Amino acid sequence: MTTVGANLVSTQYLANSLVGPVTQAQSQLTTAMTEESTGQYADLGLQLGDQSGYELSLKEQLNLLQTLTTGNSVVSTSLSTAQSALSAISSSAQTTLTDLATWTQGGDSGASLQNMGQSALQSLIASTNATSGGQYVFGGENSSVAPMADYYSTPTSAAKTAVDQAFQTEFGVLPSDPGAADISASDMQSFLSGPFAALFTGASWSADWSSASSVNTSAEIAPGQTATTSTNANQPGFQQLAEAYAMLSEFGGSQLSSDAQQAVATAASSLISEGLDSITDVQAELGSTQSTVTNANSSMSSQLTIMQQQIGNLDDVNQNTTAAQINSLTEQVQMAYELTSRLSQLNLAQYLPVP
Amino acid sequence: MSLSTAFNVISSSFAANAAQIGVVSNNIANVNTTGYSRELANVVTNSYGGADVASVTREANSALLEQVSSSTSQAATQQAISDGLTTLAATVDDSSSTSSTSGADENGASPSAMLSNLESALSTYEDSPTSSSAADAVVSAASDLASSLNSASAAVQQVREQADQNMASSVDTINSLLNQFTAANNAVVSGLQTGVNVSSAEDTRDKIVTQLAQQVGVSTTVAANGSESIYTDSGVTLFQDTPRTVSFTPTPTLVDGASGAAVTVDGVPITGANSPMPIQSGALAGYAALRDTLAPEYEAQLDQIAGGLINAFAESDQSATPTLPSLPGLFTTPGATSPPSMSATTGLADGIEVNPNADPSQGGDPTLIRDGGISDPGNSAYTYNTTGSASYTGRIQELISQISAAQSFDPSAGLGSSSSLTDYANASVSWLQAENQQASDASSYQNALATQATSALSNATGVNLDTEMTNMLNLENTYASTAKLLTTVNSMFSALLQAA
Numbered sequence: 104m105t106t107v108g109a110n111l112v113s114t115q116y117l118a119n120s121l122v123g124p125v126t127q128a129q130s131q132l133t134t135a136m137t138e139e140s141t142g143q144y145a146d147l148g149l150q151l152g153d154q155s156g157y158e159l160s161l162k163e164q165l166n167l168l169q170t171l172t173t174g175n176s177v178v179s180t181s182l183s184t185a186q187s188a189l190s191a192i193s194s195s196a197q198t199t200l201t202d203l204a205t206w207t208q209g210g211d212s213g214a215s216l217q218n219m220g221q222s223a224l225q226s227l228i229a230s231t232n233a234t235s236g237g238q239y240v241f242g243g244e245n246s247s248v249a250p251m252a253d254y255y256s257t258p259t260s261a262a263k264t265a266v267d268q269a270f271q272t273e274f275g276v277l278p279s280d281p282g283a284a285d286i287s288a289s290d291m292q293s294f295l296s297g298p299f300a301a302l303f304t305g306a307s308w309s310a311d312w313s314s315a316s317s318v319n320t321s322a323e324i325a326p327g328q329t330a331t332t333s334t335n336a337n338q339p340g341f342q343q344l345a346e347a348y349a350m351l352s353e354f355g356g357s358q359l360s361s362d363a364q365q366a367v368a369t370a371a372s373s374l375i376s377e378g379l380d381s382i383t384d385v386q387a388e389l390g391s392t393q394s395t396v397t398n399a400n401s402s403m404s405s406q407l408t409i410m411q412q413q414i415g416n417l418d419d420v421n422q423n424t425t426a427a428q429i430n431s432l433t434e435q436v437q438m439a440y441e442l443t444s445r446l447s448q449l450n451l452a453q454y455l456p457v458p
Numbered sequence: 459m460s461l462s463t464a465f466n467v468i469s470s471s472f473a474a475n476a477a478q479i480g481v482v483s484n485n486i487a488n489v490n491t492t493g494y495s496r497e498l499a500n501v502v503t504n505s506y507g508g509a510d511v512a513s514v515t516r517e518a519n520s521a522l523l524e525q526v527s528s529s530t531s532q533a534a535t536q537q538a539i540s541d542g543l544t545t546l547a548a549t550v551d552d553s554s555s556t557s558s559t560s561g562a563d564e565n566g567a568s569p570s571a572m573l574s575n576l577e578s579a580l581s582t583y584e585d586s587p588t589s590s591s592a593a594d595a596v597v598s599a600a601s602d603l604a605s606s607l608n609s610a611s612a613a614v615q616q617v618r619e620q621a622d623q624n625m626a627s628s629v630d631t632i633n634s635l636l637n638q639f640t641a642a643n644n645a646v647v648s649g650l651q652t653g654v655n656v657s658s659a660e661d662t663r664d665k666i667v668t669q670l671a672q673q674v675g676v677s678t679t680v681a682a683n684g685s686e687s688i689y690t691d692s693g694v695t696l697f698q699d700t701p702r703t704v705s706f707t708p709t710p711t712l713v714d715g716a717s718g719a720a721v722t723v724d725g726v727p728i729t730g731a732n733s734p735m736p737i738q739s740g741a742l743a744g745y746a747a748l749r750d751t752l753a754p755e756y757e758a759q760l761d762q763i764a765g766g767l768i769n770a771f772a773e774s775d776q777s778a779t780p781t782l783p784s785l786p787g788l789f790t791t792p793g794a795t796s797p798p799s800m801s802a803t804t805g806l807a808d809g810i811e812v813n814p815n816a817d818p819s820q821g822g823d824p825t826l827i828r829d830g831g832i833s834d835p836g837n838s839a840y841t842y843n844t845t846g847s848a849s850y851t852g853r854i855q856e857l858i859s860q861i862s863a864a865q866s867f868d869p870s871a872g873l874g875s876s877s878s879l880t881d882y883a884n885a886s887v888s889w890l891q892a893e894n895q896q897a898s899d900a901s902s903y904q905n906a907l908a909t910q911a912t913s914a915l916s917n918a919t920g921v922n923l924d925t926e927m928t929n930m931l932n933l934e935n936t937y938a939s940t941a942k943l944l945t946t947v948n949s950m951f952s953a954l955l956q957a958a
Contacts, residue, residue: 111918111922112917113916113917113921113922114489114490114921115489115490115492115916115920115921116916120913123909148550148887148895149891149894149895149898150895151891151895152891152892152894152895153889154891155550155887155888155891155892156881156884156885156887159570159884160880162574163571163573167574167578167581170577171581174582174584174585178585236586238588238848238849242848243847244847244848244851245847245848245849246847247848316849320587320849322584322851323581323855323858450923451924455927
């Protein structure tokens with residue numbers, strides 16, 4: 104009987120030896136084809152292992168940056184609205200100032216002063232109550248309520264009532280009373296800088312004029328960077344302009360002597376100048392926030408590109424490599440089929456003569 | 459030598475030839491039987507010069523067999539672990555829905571991705587604090603996060619219960635294999651005593667050992683009388699003359715924190731922390747590791763995330779002199795009266811929900827997220843927005859910073875004791891995927907080893923058809939020659955008788 108050497112290969116092994124590699128190549132082929140079509144690893148978690156958390160954190164940062172960029176557009180819109188309202192306020196103040204300079208004492212009864220004041224005050228109130236996305240931009244945190252009450256409303260506004268009361272308390276008559284003609288320019292001056300001015304600051308301002316919150320809104324404009332994203336109608340500029348316009352409107356067309364009217368006009372134009380300066384300051388502040396937001400956006404946009412590249416480095420397969428892999432796997436499977444059919448012919452029984 | 463002696467030699471040749479043909483036929487018949495060991499006829503010269511088949515030996519290779527069974531066990535362990543972890547990894551699988559180019563909208567469904575979505579929703583709400591749709595978006599992101607934790611927790615429970623069932627069926631298989639082994643072993647022992655050919659019974663024994671190795675790692679020894687004993691890879695006797703009883707009581711429901719029963723052999727536990735000799739390999743060891751170690755660890759991490767989340771969103775007394783305790787805010791569990799302690803978080807991932815006081819679908823008010831007071835809407839002490847301003851963002855900013863602020867976690871969950879909520883959730887995903895990757899790699903490696911060992915065993919002990927055919931041709935020629943010899947001797951006798 105033939106002895107069996109170390110080189111023996113069992114027929115069963117010979118027949119099945121190619122089954123394993125073919126199955127393996129086929130499964131690799133499915134994976135490679137998925138990766139080729141999606142451009143990403145077929146099973147990302149399995150591929151990345153403990154890198155998965157890092158990848159997730161990159162995606163989270165990407166997500167956050169995109170959210171912040173979107174949020175910044177809301178902020179930018181509201182800042183632009185505020186800026187254009189401030190420009191309107193500023194140009195109306197400028198016009199009023201010019202008109203006051205051309206007004207001459209005794210030229211008319213003071214009705215032109217009154218008109219000047221009234222239209223400027225109405226325009227100030229309208230501009231201050233500007234909205235962006237349904238929010239009052241000068242409301243501070245209290246953005247759901249119009250920051251400046253309508254002075255000329257019916258029933259009489261609290262602000263007007265307070266002005267009338269202060270005048271009556273000081274002089275014992277109303278501005279429309281003929282008796283007001285006796286008021287001297289110096290008395291008028293001390294009234295304007297005293298009791299009248301007090302109506303436009305502190306608690307009186309908050310009670311009669313403004314519903315705005317002195318706390319401005321703030322928002323995160325870049326990761327870890329929070330900016331004050333609004334201003335409010337309690338800024339001195341608004342108070343000074345409201346004060347100047349209110350005195351023109353109330354005392355311009357009144358029974359006052361022309362000296363007293365001159366005192367009113369002088370006081371008003373100096374207040375308007377001060378108010379203009381304050382408004383310019385506010386504009387500068389908002390402008391610097393706007394540029395901060397723009398800078399944050401452009402820095403986030405370059406970060407976004409880097410993040411996307413990093414995520415791509417982790418997720419993406421090299422599609423050229425995958426294509427080459429598919430080719431070689433296909434060849435391997437074909438070769439295995441070929442060999443299987445050849446091996447099945449390798450059988451001594453095929454060559455033995457049938458007796 | 460006389461002519462009659464020649465007759466005797468001829469007849470012994472025929473007998474030996476027939477016996478060898480028998481062996482060859484047996485080998486050819488079993489050419490495709492897995493685990494069949496080829497037989498060899500040992501031919502010796504008898505006392506009067508003829509040939510006898512003295513014995514038939516079985517071409518066994520116990521070293522290779524041992525290698526096959528050990529690599530089979532290892533592969534089965536890793537396969538069992540890998541299958542379970544793949545199911546768990548599905549709870550954090552963000553790969554199918556993510557794309558690096560399309561970005562944030564498609565973040566998958568893992569708790570970690572949901573947390574990131576919540577952070578985005580809060581950030582959007584911060585930019586438009588008066589928008590009720592932004593508030594609703596925060597609530598819906600929060601409830602997605604809560605339900606992703608709920609479903610991850612349910613998946614863990616399901617994986618553990620499945621592992622428990624698999625352990626039960628594995629134990630059944632082991633018991634039935636041990637009974638089959640008893641019959642085969644008895645046949646070998648009694649066959650050796652009576653001198654019967656025991657090759658096929660030995661094949662059966664080897665085959666059963668290999669099958670047993672799938673379920674539990676084993677080692678074997680053969681006694682002088684041919685009886686084989688089986689031990690687990692940890693040294694516990696499974697079979698010695700008689701089978702030992704392997705027992706296991708399945709636990710149908712394995713809620714968070716509940717532990718399943720251990721597998722015992724003759725009362726000695728072979729799985730679990732209390733086992734003096736825990737088994738190392740085989741599917742049973744894999745299921746036990748999954749049920750008792752890996753899945754509970756992941757569950758503990760989910761519970762920590764849930765606990766951390768409830769604490770991060772908890773509300774404190776905002777009075778000038780705070781006297782009231784902190785209460786669970788946006789996230790809570792049913793009936794919770796205080797934020798959880800991080801050392802007792804069992805069951806939180808399963809129970810976490812969005813506080814009904816903030817959930818518009820349950821009659822709650824989502825703007826409480828901005829203003830505070832979700833915990834106790836009737837109590838103004840927990841209101842953060844004291845002025846009632848519509849654009850108040852202090853609380854929202856606080857919540858966003860809470861998500862990324864470092865907080866303490868229970869180190870027993872395996873992910874350290876201090877990190878931010880986001881980092882912790884990410885670390886948990888990393889942990890799971892790393893375990894999964896490791897088990898999957900080990901599984902394919904051990905499978906390759908098992909395949910290689912099986913091939914080597916097949917080559918060492920299997921049948922080669924060509925060899926057997928050659929043997930058969932040889933025997934055919936021997937038969938023809940012997941027949942020729944017989945006729946020749948016969949004619950010589952005839953000549954002799956005629957001459958007489």
